[in-house]
Amino acid sequence: MPRAAVLTFAAAALLSGPLFSKQALAESRSFVVTWFGQAMNSKDGDCGPQGPNPRWPEQRLKNARDLGYSAEEVERMLKEDLAGEEGYEAGKIVQANVFRGRLNGEPVNGYLYPNTVIDPKLRALTGEKAKFQYGFNLDGKIGDKDFEDPETHEKGVDSEFTRAMGCMPTFRGGLTPTAAPLEYAWAWAWKKEGRSAWIITVTAEDLTKDGDATITFDRAVERLRFNADGTPRSDSSYRIDPSPKSHNEYKARIKDGLITLAEPGAADFSMVYNPEFIPVIRMTKVQMRMKVLPDRTIEGFLGGYQRWDDLYIAYASGGKANEDGNAGDLAGIYWLLRKYADHDPSPATGQMMAISATWNFYGIPAFAVSAEPPRASVHH
Amino acid sequence: MHRGLALIAFATSVLAAPAFAASAQKITPEEAAVRRLTGEQYRNVIRDVFGPTIEFGGHFEPGLKVGGLAAAGASSIGVTPAVMEQYDAIARVIAEQVVNEAYRDQMIPCKPGDVKAADDACARQFLSGVGRLLYRRPLKPASLNAHVAAAHVGAEATRDFYKGLGLSLAAMLSSPQFLFRDAELETDPDAKGGWRLDPYAKGSQLSFFLWDAGPDLQLLAAAEKGDLSSQKGLERQVDRMMASPRLEAGVRAFFTDNLGFDEFADLTKDAVLFPKFSAQAARDAREQTLKTIVQLLVKEKGDYRDIFTTRKTFLTPELGAIYRVPLVDGRPTGTPDGWAPYEFAGNDKRAGILTHMSFTALHSPAGRGSPTIRGKALREVILCQKVPPPPGNVPFNIIQDTGNPLFKTARDRLTAHRANPVCAGCHKITDPMGLALENFDGAGEYRTTENGKQIDTSGELDGIAFKDAEGLGRAVHDNPATASCLVSRLASYALGRLPGAGEQAWVTALQASFAENGYRVPDLMREIAVSDAYYRRALPRPSPAVAGNAPLQQEAK
Numbered sequence: 001m002p003r004a005a006v007l008t009f010a011a012a013a014l015l016s017g018p019l020f021s022k023q024a025l026a027e028s029r030s031f032v033v034t035w036f037g038q039a040m041n042s043k044d045g046d047c048g049p050q051g052p053n054p055r056w057p058e059q060r061l062k063n064a065r066d067l068g069y070s071a072e073e074v075e076r077m078l079k080e081d082l083a084g085e086e087g088y089e090a091g092k093i094v095q096a097n098v099f100r101g102r103l104n105g106e107p108v109n110g111y112l113y114p115n116t117v118i119d120p121k122l123r124a125l126t127g128e129k130a131k132f133q134y135g136f137n138l139d140g141k142i143g144d145k146d147f148e149d150p151e152t153h154e155k156g157v158d159s160e161f162t163r164a165m166g167c168m169p170t171f172r173g174g175l176t177p178t179a180a181p182l183e184y185a186w187a188w189a190w191k192k193e194g195r196s197a198w199i200i201t202v203t204a205e206d207l208t209k210d211g212d213a214t215i216t217f218d219r220a221v222e223r224l225r226f227n228a229d230g231t232p233r234s235d236s237s238y239r240i241d242p243s244p245k246s247h248n249e250y251k252a253r254i255k256d257g258l259i260t261l262a263e264p265g266a267a268d269f270s271m272v273y274n275p276e277f278i279p280v281i282r283m284t285k286v287q288m289r290m291k292v293l294p295d296r297t298i299e300g301f302l303g304g305y306q307r308w309d310d311l312y313i314a315y316a317s318g319g320k321a322n323e324d325g326n327a328g329d330l331a332g333i334y335w336l337l338r339k340y341a342d343h344d345p346s347p348a349t350g351q352m353m354a355i356s357a358t359w360n361f362y363g364i365p366a367f368a369v370s371a372e373p374p375r376a377s378v379h380h
Numbered sequence: 381m382h383r384g385l386a387l388i389a390f391a392t393s394v395l396a397a398p399a400f401a402a403s404a405q406k407i408t409p410e411e412a413a414v415r416r417l418t419g420e421q422y423r424n425v426i427r428d429v430f431g432p433t434i435e436f437g438g439h440f441e442p443g444l445k446v447g448g449l450a451a452a453g454a455s456s457i458g459v460t461p462a463v464m465e466q467y468d469a470i471a472r473v474i475a476e477q478v479v480n481e482a483y484r485d486q487m488i489p490c491k492p493g494d495v496k497a498a499d500d501a502c503a504r505q506f507l508s509g510v511g512r513l514l515y516r517r518p519l520k521p522a523s524l525n526a527h528v529a530a531a532h533v534g535a536e537a538t539r540d541f542y543k544g545l546g547l548s549l550a551a552m553l554s555s556p557q558f559l560f561r562d563a564e565l566e567t568d569p570d571a572k573g574g575w576r577l578d579p580y581a582k583g584s585q586l587s588f589f590l591w592d593a594g595p596d597l598q599l600l601a602a603a604e605k606g607d608l609s610s611q612k613g614l615e616r617q618v619d620r621m622m623a624s625p626r627l628e629a630g631v632r633a634f635f636t637d638n639l640g641f642d643e644f645a646d647l648t649k650d651a652v653l654f655p656k657f658s659a660q661a662a663r664d665a666r667e668q669t670l671k672t673i674v675q676l677l678v679k680e681k682g683d684y685r686d687i688f689t690t691r692k693t694f695l696t697p698e699l700g701a702i703y704r705v706p707l708v709d710g711r712p713t714g715t716p717d718g719w720a721p722y723e724f725a726g727n728d729k730r731a732g733i734l735t736h737m738s739f740t741a742l743h744s745p746a747g748r749g750s751p752t753i754r755g756k757a758l759r760e761v762i763l764c765q766k767v768p769p770p771p772g773n774v775p776f777n778i779i780q781d782t783g784n785p786l787f788k789t790a791r792d793r794l795t796a797h798r799a800n801p802v803c804a805g806c807h808k809i810t811d812p813m814g815l816a817l818e819n820f821d822g823a824g825e826y827r828t829t830e831n832g833k834q835i836d837t838s839g840e841l842d843g844i845a846f847k848d849a850e851g852l853g854r855a856v857h858d859n860p861a862t863a864s865c866l867v868s869r870l871a872s873y874a875l876g877r878l879p880g881a882g883e884q885a886w887v888t889a890l891q892a893s894f895a896e897n898g899y900r901v902p903d904l905m906r907e908i909a910v911s912d913a914y915y916r917r918a919l920p921r922p923s924p925a926v927a928g929n930a931p932l933q934q935e936a937k
Contacts, residue, residue, distance in 0.1 A: 222708070225701065227655035234656075236701040237708040367706030 027207050031298045031363030032224060033198035034232040035177045036273075036281075037184035039134040039301055039360035040162060041150055042172035046130035052167045053122045056328045060097050063329070066118055067100055098320050100331065111316045111323070114334035122332040124340060125166035133166075134175075135159035135358035136287035136303040138265060138343075152289070158356035161306060164340040168328050175360050183315075183326050187277040195274045197224040199238055199368045200290070200298065200361075204254055207292065212262070213254050215288070219246035219272055221371050234296070234364040239371030246271045250288070259290045259300075269304055278314035282307060283357065284344070298363040305344060305354035308337040408882025412563035412575070412917035414556075415454040415876040418443055420633060422470075422559075424593035429513045430478055430487060437473035438466055442642060448761060451637050451873040459559070471553035472546075479546040488545070495542065498535035503545055504528045510549070515557045516587075516594050517564075517580035517603070527552055561588060561876075565917055577915045579603035586618065586909055589874045591626040592633035611910070618909045622902060631678050631901065632670050634873050638866075639761060641666050643742060650747045654823035656702050657741065664696045665737035665824065671719065672733060677901045684866055684899040688732040688762075688853040691724040702737060702825050703730065729819050729826065732853035734758065737824030744822040748782050751790050751814025758813050762856060764865035767810060771802055788831035791815055812839040816852035863899055867891045870901075874908050886913040 047053075054062065064074045074093070081091025099107035101116035110117045125133070133147035135157040142156035149157050165171040165181075173181040177188065197220040204213035220238035227233045248269050251262035261267070265285040273281045283304030290300030312334050315327045323330045341352035417425070419440030426434055443450030444457040459467070478487045488506050492499035507527045511519040519527070527548050535544025552558060564581045568574035577585060580595075583603040587595040595603070599617055607613030621627065636642070644666045649657040671694040676682040696719055700707030707720055724730045733739060743757040744750050759765040778787065778797045787793040794811050798804045816839040821827050829835060837848040841855040856862055867890045872878050879887050890907060897903045908914055 225697075227651070228658040229651040229655045231655055233701050235704040237697055237706045239708050365704075367700070367708075369706055369708055371708075 026205050028201060028203040029207060029292070030199055030201040030238075030366050030368035032220070032232065032236065032238060032366035033200060033361050033363045034224065035180070035188065035362040036198065036359060037177075037180050037188065037361075038161065038165065038171065039159075039175060039358040040166065040171065040173050040181055041133050042166060042174065043129050043132075046125050046127065047123050047167035048126050050123065052169050052172060053328070053332070055169050056324060059120070059329050059332070060093060063100055063120060064093055064096050066120065067096055069096070094320070097323075110331045111319045114312070114316070114331040117331035117334075119335040120329055120332040122329060122336055123167040124336060125163045130163070130166065133157060133159050133162045133358070134301055134360065135162065135356070136264070136289075136301075138285055138287065138303060138305065138356050140265075157358075158342065159303065159358045160340040160342045161308070161311070161337075161355045161357035164336040164355065165333070168333065168336075170326050170328055177362070186326050187274070191274050191277050193223055193226075194276065195223065196220050196241065196272075197222060197238055197366075198271060198361075199240060199366060200363055201368050202252070202259060202290075202292070207254065210255050211253070213252040213259060215250050215252040215259060215261075215290070217246075217248040217269070217271055218368070219243070220368075232364055235366065237367040237369060240368050242371060250286075252288075257291055259288075259292075261286070261288050264288075269302065278311065280310060281359070282310065284354065296365045299361070301358055301360050303356070303358045305342075306357040307353060308341050308355040309353070311355075312337055407886050407913045407916055408880070409574070409913070409916035409918050410875075410877065410880040410883065411920040412565055412577070413455040413877065413920070414560040414563050416443075416457050416459070416560050417558075418450060418454065418633075420636075421588055421592055421594075424591075424629070425514065425558075426474055426553075428593055428596070429510055430474065434474055434477055436470050438470045440470075441466065447869075447872055447878050448640065449637050449869060449872055450642065451634075452875075452877050454561075455876045464554070467559060468550070468554050471550040474553060475546040475550040478549060479542040481542075484542060488542075492541040496539050497541060498532040498544060499541055500528050500532055502541070503531040503535075503548065506545060507531065507548060507552070511552060512600065513594060513597075514552055515555075516561070516584040516600070523557070561585070563917065565919065568916060570912065571916065575917050575919055576912070577917060579606060579608040582608050582614075582915050583617075585874075585915065586621065590618070590621045590630045590905060590909060591624070592629045593626065611912075615910050618906055622906055622909075627902065627905075628674050628678055630905070631674055634870060635670060635673050636666075637873060638869050639669070639738070640742070640757075641670075641738070644738075647742060648746050649741070649823050653747055654821070654825070656825060657823040658698070661698050661702060661737070661823075662741070664699050665741060667719075668694055668696075668699060669733050669736045669738040672736070681900055681902060684894075684901050685857040685862055688734060688856045688862070689850075691726070691728065691731050693722055693724070693736070694719045695722045696720075699737065702823070704826060729849055731850045732856075734817065734853055734856065735820060735849045737820075740817055740820040741822065741824040747822065748780075749790060749818065749820065749822040750779075751794060751818060752779075752807060752810045753814070754817050755810030755812070755814030758856070759810060762865060763859065763861040764868055765809075765861065768806055770806065774800070774803055782831070785831075788833040789835055790818055790830065791836055792833075813841050813852060815839045816846060816849050819849060863894055864891045866901075867894050867904065870904060871908065874905075874914065883913065886911065 053059065061074055061078065064077070065071060069077065077092045081093050084091055098109060098111075100110040101108040101113040103113065103116050108116055131148055132150035134149055134151065135147060136149075137146070137154055137156035138158040140156075146155065147157035147159055147162070148155050170182040173179050177185065199218045199220050201216045201218070202213055205211055207213070219241045221241050222238050225233040225236040248267075248271065250267055252259050253262050264287040267286055268282070268284050269286040270280065270282040273279060283302075283306045286302065286304040288300060288302050290298055292298050315322060315333055316330045318325075318327075327333060337355060338351065341355040343352055343356060344354040345352055422440060423436060426436070441463045444453035446453040446456055477483060488502075489509065490502040490505050492502045504524065508519060508524055511524065511527065530551055531544045531548035533544070534547035535541045538544060561584050562581055564578045565575040566578040568576040576582075580600070580603045583595040583599045587593055587599055598620070602608050602613060602617050608617060644662050647662050651657070672690065672692070673687055675692070675694070676687055676690055677684060695703065695705065695707050697707050705722065705724075707722065729735065739757070740749065740754065743754045745753070756767045759767050776797075778784070779793050781787070781793070784793070787796055794807060794815070798807050798811075816837050818830070818835045818837050819826055819828065827835065839846060839852060841852065842859060844855040844858070846852050846855050868879070868887055871887050871890060890904065893907055894904045
C-alpha cells in the first residue's frame with residue numbers, strides 16, 4: 001500500500017472509533033508505558049537482623065570460601081588477583097565464581113548450570129517489617145506469610161517474586177523510576193530505546209464514570225518517543241503491532257476512578273518485552289489495577305504467576321557482566337526463585353514452575369493507530 | 381551601495397526594443413539598484429547549474445531587513461570584508477567539487493589536450509557556458525577573456541588544467557556579477573526619456589521573483605532573442621514559469637521572508653518548560669505552514685485570506701505530539717518522519733496559520749507565551765500596521781513574572797501592566813489580538829488553563845469582537861488590511877525595496893485587482909510579473925562622492 005494510503009488508513013481507523021473493543025463504547029484513551037518494573041517496597045529491617053544480602057564483591061569472596069578455599073587462601077588469591085598483570089577480572093577469585101558449578105566434581109559454568117552451584121542460601125524478605133508489599137491475592141487465600149498491599153490493604157497478597165528478590169541489594173527500592181531497583185532502572189535506561197513501546201488502551205462509555213470498560217495491552221511498532229530533555233514525549237502516535245503475541249484484551253470495570261479487571265485471575269498475560277533483558281513477560285491468573293491521574297498520566301500494577309525460569313534466564317543471560325554490574329549472585333537468584341516459586345507444579349518433579357509476581361507501570365497519553373502486519377520491502 | 385556596484389547598476393546598453401504596452405498607471409519609477417542574492421537564491425542557482433548534490437561548506441550572512449523583508453533590504457545591503465571572505469571560501473568549495481576528478485566529466489563539456497597544462501579553448505567553452513548561467517547573461521568578451529586568462533595562469537602555476545579552471549570558477553563565483561542581481565538598463569520606448577531593465581536583467585528579476593532561482597535556458601534564450609521586450613513575449617515566458625512546479629519555490633521563498641521564518645534558525649525554548657520543543661519540531665513547524673500555504677494558494681488556487689481560517693494542513697508525527705493529534709507514517713522506525721495531510725476537526729481550536737506552532741512559538745520568548753509579541757507580529761506582518769517600540773524605561777517585571785499568584789494568566793499580568801499609562805496605548809493595539817491565542821503556550825502546545833486558572837481568549841480586532849483563536853482568524857480574514865498588506869509586501873519583495881511614492885498608484889491598482897480576482901496569489905504574482913511598472917527604472921543619481929570625483933577624472937584624462 002502506498003505510504004499516503006497507509007497514513008489515511010491509520011488516521012481513519014483511529015478516528016472511526018475504538019480499535020480493539022468489541023463493545024460499542026464511546027471513549028477510548030491510549031497511553032504509552034514509560035516505566036515497567038518489579039513493584040518493590042523495601043524498608044529498613046525487612047530482611048531481618050542481618051540486613052540485605054551482601055553486595056556482590058563480598059558475596060564473591062564468600063562463594064570462594066564455600067567452594068573450599070580457606071579464608072587465608074581467598075585473601076592471598078585476592079591480593080594476587082589485584083596485583084596481577086591480567087587484572088582482577090581475569091583473576092582466580094572471579095574465575096572461580098564463573099565456574100563455581102560442580103558436575104561430577106569438575107568445575108562448570110555456574111550461570112549455565114546454576115543447579116550445580118551450591119545454594120548460597122541468600123536471605124529473602126521476612127518478618128513484620130516486610131509485611132506490606134504491592135500485589136494481589138492471586139490464590140484467593142489469606143495465608144500466614146502472605147503480604148498486605150500498602151495501598152489497597154488487601155490481605156493475602158501473593159508476591160513471592162518480591163519476597164525472593166527483596167533482599168538482593170540491587171533489587172531493593174520503591175516504585176517510581178527514580179526510586180526503582182537498580183536492576184530495572186539500569187535495564188530501562190539502557191534498553192528503552194531499543195525495544196518497541198507498550199501501549200495501554202482503555203475504552204468505556206465514559207471514562208470519568210463508574211462502569212464497564214475494556215483494557216488492552218499491546219506492543220507498538222515504534223520505540224518510545226522522547227522530548228529534547230530526555231523525558232518520554234506525551235501525545236505521540238504509535239502503530240499497534242498486529243501480532244497476537246503481544247495483544248492482551250480484558251473486560252474491566254471502572255469504580256471511583258480505579259480500573260480493575262472484571263474477572264480477576266481469569267486470563268493470562270503475554271507481552272514481548274525486551275529481547276536484551278526479559279524477552280517476554282508472561283503470566284497466568286492475571287490481576288490489574290490502574291488509575292488515570294489528573295495530569296492525564298496513568299499508574300498501575302499488574303500481577304500474576306510468572307514463569308520464574310524466564311526471569312532467571314533474563315538475569316543470567318548477561319553472565320558475569322550482569323552479575324558484576326547489576327544483579328549480583330546469579331546462582332543465588334536461581335535458588336531463591338526456585339525456592340519461593342508457588343504455582344504450577346511440575347508433574348515430573350513437583351517443583352513449582354511459576355512464581356507470584358507484581359509489576360508496576362507508568363504511562364503518558366498517546367495515540368494508538370492500527371498497523372498492517374510488517375512486510376519485507378523489496379527494491380526493484 | 382558600493383561605488384563599483386553602482387557603476388554596474390547604471391551601466392547601460394541602449395538597444396532598439398519593441399514598444400511596450402502602455403502602462404495604465406502613472407508611474408514614477410525609482411532608481412535602478414542591484415540586489416544581493418539571498419543565501420537560498422545563491423544555493424538555488426548553484427544547484428541548477430552544477431546539480432543538487434553540490435555542498436556549500438559554509439553559511440551565508442543573514443539579509444538586512446527593510447520593512448520586515450530581507451528581500452526589500454537586498455538592494456541596500458553591501459558586502460563587508462568578512463562576508464567577502466565567506467563568499468570566497470564557499471566559492472572555492474564549490475569550484476573544487478566541480479573540477480574534482482569524480483565529477484569533472486559531468487560538469488565540464490570538454491577535455492584538455494594535456495591535463496598538466498593550460499587549454500584556453502576548453503576553458504573558454506566551459507567558462508562561457510557556466511558564466512552565462514551564473515551571471516544570468518552572456519559574458520562580455522572582456523570578462524570572458526579575463527576568466528580564461530585566469531584559468532590559464534592558474535593552470536600554469538599549478539601545472540594542472542583543472543585546478544586552474546577551478547580557480548577561475550571560484551573567482552567567477554566571488555564576482556559582483558554573480559553575487560548581485562544586476563540592473564542594467566535600456567531606454568524605454570514607451571516613456572520618453574525613461575529607462576527600463578534590459579532583457580537579461582528583466583529575465584533575472586522574473587526568475588528570482590517567480591522561482592527564487594536564476595533564469596533557465598529558455599528564459600535566457602527569450603532574453604537573447606528580444607522576446608522579453610514585447611508584452612506578448614513577456615507574458616508567454618511568465619505563463620510558462622507560472623505553470624512550472626518551480627513556482628512553489630517562489631511562493632515558499634516569499635512567505636518564508638514575509639513571515640520572518642529565517643528567525644527559526646535562532647529559535648530556542650526552555651527545555652524544562654517546553655520539553656516537546658526541539659530543533660526538529662521547529663523545522664517541521666516552519667515547513668507545516670509553508671506546505672499549508674503552497675497547497676491552498678498554489679495547488680488549489682485558493683483565496684489568500686483563507687490561510688487564516690483553514691483547518692487543513694500537513695503534519696509530521698513530531699508535530700502530531702505537540703498538536704495532540706494521532707499521526708504516524710508507514711516508514712521504518714529510525715527513518716525521518718514523513719508528512720501527512722491533516723484536517724483539524726470543526727470543534728478544534730486550531731484554524732489558520734496563526735494557530736500554527738510557526739506563529740505562536742516563533743512569536744514567543746523562550747520561557748513563556750506573549751500576547752503582546754504575537755499581537756505585534758500580527759499587526760506588522762499581516763496587517764502592515766506599525767507598532768511603536770516600547771519606551772526605554774518601561775518595567776516588564778509584572779509581565780515576566782509568570783509565577784505571581786496574584787496574576788495567574790497573561791491577561792491578568794497585562795491588565796496590571798497596562799495600569800501604567802505609558803504602556804497602555806501600545807498594548808491596546810496588540811494585546812486584544814494576541815490574547816486570543818493564549819490557548820497555545822510558548823511552544824505552540826494547546827492548553828486551557830494557566831497556573832490553574834481558566835484562560836479567557838476573548839478579544840477584538842479593529843472593532844470586531846471574537847471569543848477565541850478561530851474568531852481571530854475570521855476577523856483577520858475579513859479585515860481589508862489583510863489583503864492590501866499582502867499586496868504591498870509582495871510588491872516590495874518583487875522590487876527588492878519598498879515601493880517609492882511614485883509607484884504607489886501601481887500598488888493600489890494591484891490591490892484592487894487582487895480583490896477583484898478573488899485574492900489569488902498566483903494571479904497577483906502574474907500581474908506583477910507582466911506589469912511594465914515592474915521593470916521601469918530611473919537612472920541612479922551620482923552619489924556626492926562620485927560627483928566630487930568627476931573633475932579629478934576629467935583632469936586625469
